[in-house]
Amino acid sequence: MELVVDRICHRFGGLTVLEDISFTVAEGEILAVIGPSGCGKSTLLSILGGILEPESGKVYTNGAPPAASLNPLTYIFQDFSLLPWRTVEANVMLPLEHHALSASDKRARVDDVLARTGLSDFKTAFPKQLSGGMRQRVGIARALAVNPAILLMDEPLSALDAQTRELLMEDFLDLWLRERMGAVYVTHNLSEALYLADRVCVLSRRPGRIREMVSIDIPQPQRKEPWAQTRLAELQDAMWKLIKGEAQEAEREMSHG
Amino acid sequence: MADIHALPQSTLGLPDRPKLAAIPFRGGGFTVRSHKGAGIIGFVVILGLWEISVRAGWISPVLLPAASDVLLALWNLAASGELWRHLQASLARFAMGWSLGTAAGVLVGFCIGVWSLARGIGLPLVSALFPVPKIALLPLFILWLGIGEASKVATLALGCFFTTVIATFSAIDAVPRNLIRMGQSFNMPPHAVLTKVVLPGALPGILACFRITTSICLIILVSAEMIGAEYGIGSLIILTGNLMQTDQLLAGVVVLSILGLCIGYTLTRLERWLLRWR
Numbered sequence: 001m002e003l004v005v006d007r008i009c010h011r012f013g014g015l016t017v018l019e020d021i022s023f024t025v026a027e028g029e030i031l032a033v034i035g036p037s038g039c040g041k042s043t044l045l046s047i048l049g050g051i052l053e054p055e056s057g058k059v060y061t062n063g064a065p066p067a068a069s070l071n072p073l074t075y076i077f078q079d080f081s082l083l084p085w086r087t088v089e090a091n092v093m094l095p096l097e098h099h100a101l102s103a104s105d106k107r108a109r110v111d112d113v114l115a116r117t118g119l120s121d122f123k124t125a126f127p128k129q130l131s132g133g134m135r136q137r138v139g140i141a142r143a144l145a146v147n148p149a150i151l152l153m154d155e156p157l158s159a160l161d162a163q164t165r166e167l168l169m170e171d172f173l174d175l176w177l178r179e180r181m182g183a184v185y186v187t188h189n190l191s192e193a194l195y196l197a198d199r200v201c202v203l204s205r206r207p208g209r210i211r212e213m214v215s216i217d218i219p220q221p222q223r224k225e226p227w228a229q230t231r232l233a234e235l236q237d238a239m240w241k242l243i244k245g246e247a248q249e250a251e252r253e254m255s256h257g
Numbered sequence: 258m259a260d261i262h263a264l265p266q267s268t269l270g271l272p273d274r275p276k277l278a279a280i281p282f283r284g285g286g287f288t289v290r291s292h293k294g295a296g297i298i299g300f301v302v303i304l305g306l307w308e309i310s311v312r313a314g315w316i317s318p319v320l321l322p323a324a325s326d327v328l329l330a331l332w333n334l335a336a337s338g339e340l341w342r343h344l345q346a347s348l349a350r351f352a353m354g355w356s357l358g359t360a361a362g363v364l365v366g367f368c369i370g371v372w373s374l375a376r377g378i379g380l381p382l383v384s385a386l387f388p389v390p391k392i393a394l395l396p397l398f399i400l401w402l403g404i405g406e407a408s409k410v411a412t413l414a415l416g417c418f419f420t421t422v423i424a425t426f427s428a429i430d431a432v433p434r435n436l437i438r439m440g441q442s443f444n445m446p447p448h449a450v451l452t453k454v455v456l457p458g459a460l461p462g463i464l465a466c467f468r469i470t471t472s473i474c475l476i477i478l479v480s481a482e483m484i485g486a487e488y489g490i491g492s493l494i495i496l497t498g499n500l501m502q503t504d505q506l507l508a509g510v511v512v513l514s515i516l517g518l519c520i521g522y523t524l525t526r527l528e529r530w531l532l533r534w535r
Binding site: 046071077085097128 | 435436438439440441442443444446449458460532534535
């Protein structure tokens with residue numbers, strides 16, 4: 001299944017946040033969206049998953065999702081968005097409950113994704129008992145439980161400390177290499193984007209427009225190799241030059257509420 | 258790095274540095290420490306002073322009977338069965354009035370919380386009626402519903418209704434929107450979002466308001482019983498007061514205090530069980 005984004009524009013009040021955004025996420029492709037804060041990255045992601053209605057433009061899917069997919073476009077949130085009154089397994093069960101599956105089928109799905117995310121020992125824990133990294137693993141498990149075709153990830157690692165971020169990034173990569181899901185990965189972290197993405201979409205600051213689409217032609221498993229690191233460092237440098245001025249501007253700006 | 262533990266004493270050179278000054282500790286105080294038993298001691302001291310000043314004749318026993326006399330009066334009331342008649346009447350009114358008011362309040366508050374039209378209609382009404390002391394409506398309810406139980410129950414119910422409405426919709430407003438969006442992003446049907454996200458999310462706020470409404474109800478209960486009831490702790494107090502039986506009057510006050518404590522304890526247990534995820 002492809003995701004086709006066609007000429008999205010969006011405004012909040014009088015403020016244009018997104019202007020003329022068009023791109024396609026190919027089947028199994030990881031597209032990173034980066035840009036300075038306030039460039040409408042998260043707004044764009046909300047529009048992609050149908051949580052926010054754009055002022056103009058449309059988002060389409062092209063092709064059928066996998067037969068077992070219960071929710072083709074599935075979010076992983078920056079703040080994890082777990083229900084604090086539900087245990088780990090009940091949180092993962094939540095998106096399955098309203099589907100017409102047998103109880104044993106649901107159970108099996110939950111157990112499977114908990115095993116895949118290393119959470120089997122934490123089934124009966126409440127979110128408050130878990131570290132940030134483990135909470136986001138629950139978020140990932142919940143997303144995997146519905147067999148998504150494309151993951152929509154809104155800065156999934158920015159609420160975590162640097163070490164946890166490294167660990168989870170490797171987990172994400174393993175997951176993708178195994179499942180070959182598509183993903184739109186919104187981040188403001190260049191190295192995350194360069195480590196994970198097949199393509200990087202660089203947005204400009206308000207109004208968010210596509211400044212550059214950068215393809216990264218190094219297969220993800222080889223990106224830790226020394227020769228790849230040199231190439232990635234060059235790319236990172238080039239991208240930083242693209243957004244540096246705007247990031248500076250964004251940093252100096254006072255909040256408009 | 259390897260020698261960090263083997264640092265020789267002499268490198269510190271404490272004795273041969275005359276300008277060395279120790280940093281004074283200045284971080285003490287301002288912490289809450291537990292003093293177990295202090296509460297009991299305070300209680301005993303106050304009761305003892307009370308008892309002594311009455312027994313010594315410093316205070317007239319008609320105005321303030323000795324603590325032991327109050328206990329004795331309580332014992333006699335309990336033994337004669339009169340206390341239970343009063344307590345039963347009060348508890349029945351309280352349970353009926355509070356449950357009715359709370360049930361209606363949660364329902365209306367929920368509607369206001371999730372439905373803009375209900376909010377548009379309901380909010381101004383609630384704001385206008387909330388400040389009215391509900392006991393002021395008892396005479397009207399007596400005209401409508403008679404002097405019996407119905408008018409008292411209605412006053413109690415109204416007394417906790419508005420507070421519950423306000424607490425419920427405020428609690429719903431405070432449910433994080435991102436959790437609701439999360440539910441929608443998984444295609445959860447609206448009723449599932451309401452029952453699995455909104456309601457449990459609002460529960461802490463609703464339970465917190467139970468503490469307020471139960472104490473409001475207790476105040477209204479006693480006032481209503483003082484205005485007109487054959488039985489009830491409030492009527493016991495007003496009756497014995499009229500007869501200057503202050504020992505029985507204070508026994509009634511003690512019962513009210515115990516009643517309030519029991520309600521508070523029950524609510525604490527309820528919260529601990531329902532909100533064990535916090």
